[in-house]
Amino acid sequence: MVILEIKNIDVYYGDLQVINNLSLSIEEGGITSIVGANGAGKSTLMNCILGAIKPKRGKINFNGQDITSQKTFEIVERGISLVPEGRGLFPFLTVEENLILGAISKHAKSKTRENLDRVYSLFPRLKERSKQRAGSLSGGEQQMCSIGRALIAEPKVILLDEPSLGLAPIMVKTVMDTIEQLAMNGYTIILVEQNVMTSLGISKKGYVLQEGRVVMEGSGAALLANDELRKSYLGV
Amino acid sequence: MGKIQRNVLILLLIATIFIVGCSNSASSDSDSQEIIKIGVIQPFSGPNAQAGEETYKGNELAVENINTNGGLLGKKVKLIKADATNAQEAISEAERLITKEKVDIITGTYVSGVAYPATQIANKYGVLYWETNASAPNITQQGFNNVIRIGQYGVPMATVAVNSIKDVVAPALGKSLTELKVVIVHEQSIYGTSIGEIEEEELKKLGAKVKRIPYDAASADLSSVVNLSKNENPDIWLRTGYVNDGALLFKQARDIGWKPPVIMGQADDNAYLLEALGDKGMEGILSISYPSYDMNEKYAPGIKDYLDSYRNKYGSEPKIPQTLVSYGGTEILFDLIKEAKSTDANKIREAALKMDVKIGGTYPTGYGVKLDPKTLDNTRAFPVLTQWKNGEIKTIYPPEAVGTDAKIELPLRGW
Amino acid sequence: MGQIIISGILLGGIYAIVSYGLTLIFGVIRVINFAHGSLLMVGMFMAYYLSKGMNLNIYLMMLIVVPLMFILGVLIQKYLLSKVINEPDMQLFVTFGLLLLFENVMLAVTKGEFFSLDMNMGTIPIGSLVLDWGRLINLVAAIVLAILLLLFLNHTKIGWAIRAVSQNRYAAGIIGLRVERLYILAFGLGSACIGIAAVLLTPIYTIFPHVGFNFVIVSFAVVILGGLGSIPGALAGGMIIGLLESLSGYLIAPELNQIVWYLLFLLVLFFRPAGLFGIAGSEEGGVK
Numbered sequence: 038m039v040i041l042e043i044k045n046i047d048v049y050y051g052d053l054q055v056i057n058n059l060s061l062s063i064e065e066g067g068i069t070s071i072v073g074a075n076g077a078g079k080s081t082l083m084n085c086i087l088g089a090i091k092p093k094r095g096k097i098n099f100n101g102q103d104i105t106s107q108k109t110f111e112i113v114e115r116g117i118s119l120v121p122e123g124r125g126l127f128p129f130l131t132v133e134e135n136l137i138l139g140a141i142s143k144h145a146k147s148k149t150r151e152n153l154d155r156v157y158s159l160f161p162r163l164k165e166r167s168k169q170r171a172g173s174l175s176g177g178e179q180q181m182c183s184i185g186r187a188l189i190a191e192p193k194v195i196l197l198d199e200p201s202l203g204l205a206p207i208m209v210k211t212v213m214d215t216i217e218q219l220a221m222n223g224y225t226i227i228l229v230e231q232n233v234m235t236s237l238g239i240s241k242k243g244y245v246l247q248e249g250r251v252v253m254e255g256s257g258a259a260l261l262a263n264d265e266l267r268k269s270y271l272g273v
Numbered sequence: 274m275g276k277i278q279r280n281v282l283i284l285l286l287i288a289t290i291f292i293v294g295c296s297n298s299a300s301s302d303s304d305s306q307e308i309i310k311i312g313v314i315q316p317f318s319g320p321n322a323q324a325g326e327e328t329y330k331g332n333e334l335a336v337e338n339i340n341t342n343g344g345l346l347g348k349k350v351k352l353i354k355a356d357a358t359n360a361q362e363a364i365s366e367a368e369r370l371i372t373k374e375k376v377d378i379i380t381g382t383y384v385s386g387v388a389y390p391a392t393q394i395a396n397k398y399g400v401l402y403w404e405t406n407a408s409a410p411n412i413t414q415q416g417f418n419n420v421i422r423i424g425q426y427g428v429p430m431a432t433v434a435v436n437s438i439k440d441v442v443a444p445a446l447g448k449s450l451t452e453l454k455v456v457i458v459h460e461q462s463i464y465g466t467s468i469g470e471i472e473e474e475e476l477k478k479l480g481a482k483v484k485r486i487p488y489d490a491a492s493a494d495l496s497s498v499v500n501l502s503k504n505e506n507p508d509i510w511l512r513t514g515y516v517n518d519g520a521l522l523f524k525q526a527r528d529i530g531w532k533p534p535v536i537m538g539q540a541d542d543n544a545y546l547l548e549a550l551g552d553k554g555m556e557g558i559l560s561i562s563y564p565s566y567d568m569n570e571k572y573a574p575g576i577k578d579y580l581d582s583y584r585n586k587y588g589s590e591p592k593i594p595q596t597l598v599s600y601g602g603t604e605i606l607f608d609l610i611k612e613a614k615s616t617d618a619n620k621i622r623e624a625a626l627k628m629d630v631k632i633g634g635t636y637p638t639g640y641g642v643k644l645d646p647k648t649l650d651n652t653r654a655f656p657v658l659t660q661w662k663n664g665e666i667k668t669i670y671p672p673e674a675v676g677t678d679a680k681i682e683l684p685l686r687g688w
Numbered sequence: 689m690g691q692i693i694i695s696g697i698l699l700g701g702i703y704a705i706v707s708y709g710l711t712l713i714f715g716v717i718r719v720i721n722f723a724h725g726s727l728l729m730v731g732m733f734m735a736y737y738l739s740k741g742m743n744l745n746i747y748l749m750m751l752i753v754v755p756l757m758f759i760l761g762v763l764i765q766k767y768l769l770s771k772v773i774n775e776p777d778m779q780l781f782v783t784f785g786l787l788l789l790f791e792n793v794m795l796a797v798t799k800g801e802f803f804s805l806d807m808n809m810g811t812i813p814i815g816s817l818v819l820d821w822g823r824l825i826n827l828v829a830a831i832v833l834a835i836l837l838l839l840f841l842n843h844t845k846i847g848w849a850i851r852a853v854s855q856n857r858y859a860a861g862i863i864g865l866r867v868e869r870l871y872i873l874a875f876g877l878g879s880a881c882i883g884i885a886a887v888l889l890t891p892i893y894t895i896f897p898h899v900g901f902n903f904v905i906v907s908f909a910v911v912i913l914g915g916l917g918s919i920p921g922a923l924a925g926g927m928i929i930g931l932l933e934s935l936s937g938y939l940i941a942p943e944l945n946q947i948v949w950y951l952l953f954l955l956v957l958f959f960r961p962a963g964l965f966g967i968a969g970s971e972e973g974g975v976k
Binding site: 319320321322323324461486487488489491492493494495496497498500501516517520521524527528529530545548549550551553554688 | 691692695699702703795799800801802803804805806808811813818820822823892893894896897899901902903906930933934937938941942943945946
């Protein structure tokens with residue numbers, strides 16, 4: 038079943054077009070990777086799905102309903118959460134305050150305590166540091182905190198924008214394992230990654246973006262095996 | 274935000290900046306040899322609008338008076354209002370009065386900052402600028418021979434402060450001048466400083482001990498001024514400043530429970546200070562002031578007529594003493610025009626320099642006339658000394674001016 | 689000398705209380721609010737006229753002035769500043785325009801006259817020293833308000849949300865916080881704090897359309913000195929400036945009473961922009 042469908046969207050920053058007649062559809066469950074060079078429009082697409090940027094043309098459907106003109110908080114409420122590039126934590130708030138603020142939607146609010154415990158059991162490190170300022174955590178811990186904050190909103194779809202950026206190799210592996218784990222638990226994951234080999238390796242489907250367009254799509258394994266892709270877009 | 278919204282917003286902002294202050298339209302009826310035109314520059318809008326309007330009423334009453342008595346040199350006198358709240362407007366309004374309205378004389382001004390630039394334009398065209406009110410020293414220090422200040426300014430204000438201390442305050446305290454300790458506090462701009470310095474110099478000459486403390490009138494706290502003054506344990510606390518700093522200074526003295534035997538201020542006999550400190554707080558405080566409405570008729574001839582005509586025309590008591598000052602100043606101008614048989618600046622100056630009128634007994638302000646030949650300041654524009662008594666202002670000095678049975682009562686007792 | 693220190697502490701209370709509103713508005717919305725002093729002036733006139741009109745104690749006016757100022761702040765943010773939320777230059781224009789608007793309207797209404805409440809509330813002698821009730825009440829209020837604001841910001845979810853928005857507006861938006869509403873709330877609360885200060889200062893000062901000017905520069909100095917967006921910092925910053933002003937007025941000269949703290953303010957601004965108590969780099973972090 039298609040859970041998220043993007044139809045022919047155009048997105049501009051001022052006069053500059055960053056996404057050009059882009060369409061893609063995401064099946065429920067599993068990991069979908071979006072790869073491409075810097076400036077291909079990946080982050081813009083994430084923000085657009087979340088309603089933080091509005092497309093000039095085109096439509097976005099979630100669970101069969103048009104969410105194109107909805108505000109971010111309404112989209113979060115419907116079940117899409119973003120783990121933004123650079124984690125997007127509130128550095129002077131404690132870890133726990135950061136997490137609890139994630140439970141902003143109506144249905145998540147009543148289960149805050151329960152979900153908080155789930156996040157803590159998933160990331161025991163966060164429990165140990167729950168009273169520390171988020172800004173004092175290591176990069177990996179911050180990423181866990183950011184993922185935890187997204188989970189606490191009770192999403193169906195989680196968008197992850199460059200989750201491994203700037204992390205030590207060992208932390209990259211932990212984060213990728215966590216993402217796979219989340220997919221196995223039934224979340225639909227949309228993953229934007231620089232680390233193409235790893236991300237396509239765990240994805241059931243991949244899209245390659247170039248200058249705001251989808252130039253290639255296919256299963257993760259197929260894309261990884263595609264010579265043209267390996268040469269021209271992935272530089273490997 | 275769209276371009277249109279942005280532009281509208283900018284427009285609104287600009288409009289707000291200029292909306293207050295620029296609201297004057299020229300009235301230009303045809304010129305005639307049968308009238309003498311006097312331009313009056315005052316702030317008729319903005320923060321000093323009411324004071325400007327009240328000061329103008331003095332000119333208006335004097336003109337009505339002269340016109341009903343046959344006019345001047347066989348001509349009727351006509352006033353032309355010009356609204357200026359700042360230097361820029363003062364310049365353009367003075368230009369307009371002279372070149373468009375073709376006035377013979379310009380008079381003013383409640384605000385010194387408006388008078389100063391306006392006198393420069395008047396000087397450029399050689400038109401007489403007859404200053405009845407503004408007191409800043411720089412107005413008459415420009416070396417212009419067409420700017421005459423007939424009203425009071427720093428020197429006579431400081432002189433009367435010192436004279437009254439010598440003549441009535443020290444005797445009331447039962448002290449000789451050499452036993453007196455005076456703390457002078459004044460705001461630090463040219464207004465307070467010029468008066469404070471003369472007071473210091475003159476009091477020292479008389480043998481009194483003097484300490485002078487300048488302060489910033491915009492300060493949110495004057496406790497250091499109060500405490501430094503208190504440390505000196507003075508007999509007299511002599512102040513020059515504005516309203517808001519005055520209220521703060523007195524309140525902070527009250528807050529530490531200190532009231533010296535004598536408090537004397539420049540023009541501290543205003544309703545604003547009374548509201549701030551109440552009858553009890555102001556009781557006994559002395560002010561070097563503008564001529565007061567309770568002066569006696571012998572010292573200030575015509576003051577009763579003036580009060581009657583003010584009440585008849587405007588239906589209230591005069592609100593500020595500056596109205597009387599501009600009224601009296603305008604009367605002196607008319608006398609000089611008669612004397613000089615002309616409205617020419619040079620002829621009027623010649624006549625004015627010859628004029629020698631003693632203080633008291635001639636004009637409703639009680640002013641005498643004797644110009645300083647260098648600055649053309651009227652050295653006999655003497656203020657009076659008043660004292661607060663039960664929420665009312667009583668003139669108590671000079672003795673000839675006292676119109677009631679009020680006597681000086683000192684020392685002050687508590688707040 | 690003891691009296692000078694008391695005066696300094698009491699003055700510090702005044703400087704602190706006028707700075708909380710600026711701390712919230714500056715710290716959260718990141719707009720340099722030129723109209724800060726004018727809002728204080730408007731609040732003081734409200735308190736004055738209401739207290740005179742109803743013939744009730746000035747401190748009771750808090751119940752009316754504070755909600756009114758809250759609403760005024762909400763309207764300013766909702767209908768003016770939010771229209772230019774991504775244009776910092778225009779925000780400056782708007783707050784400057786408000787300054788002109790408020791002051792000119794009040795000039796037109798009051799014709800430049802001065803207003804004061806004659807509230808001789810008496811003094812409290814402590815040995816040879818004296819405290820006055822007006823400033824003492826203000827000092828206590830400044831401390832209580834600091835505690836309440838801290839409790840609100842640190843122990844309520846709305847408080848966290850306000851701090852979150854000030855620390856990372858983008859992230860606050862994408863987790864579903866309603867940024868515009870929080871801005872409106874923050875401006876409203878900041879404005880309400882100004883209202884509290886206005887009521888407390890009305891018995892102490894003479895009110896006229898430019899009365900706010902005397903407090904604007906000092907408020908910015910307090911906020912910078914204490915660390916942007918820090919409520920305890922504003923209290924401490926107010927105390928430091930109050931004491932410095934009082935001491936330098938007494939020991940150097942009254943006309944130079946602001947020189948010392950002004951120098952300190954400039955030094956901190958250039959060499960330690962996080963403020964005296966802020967964590968380095970926290971000047972970018974908003975309300976802490």
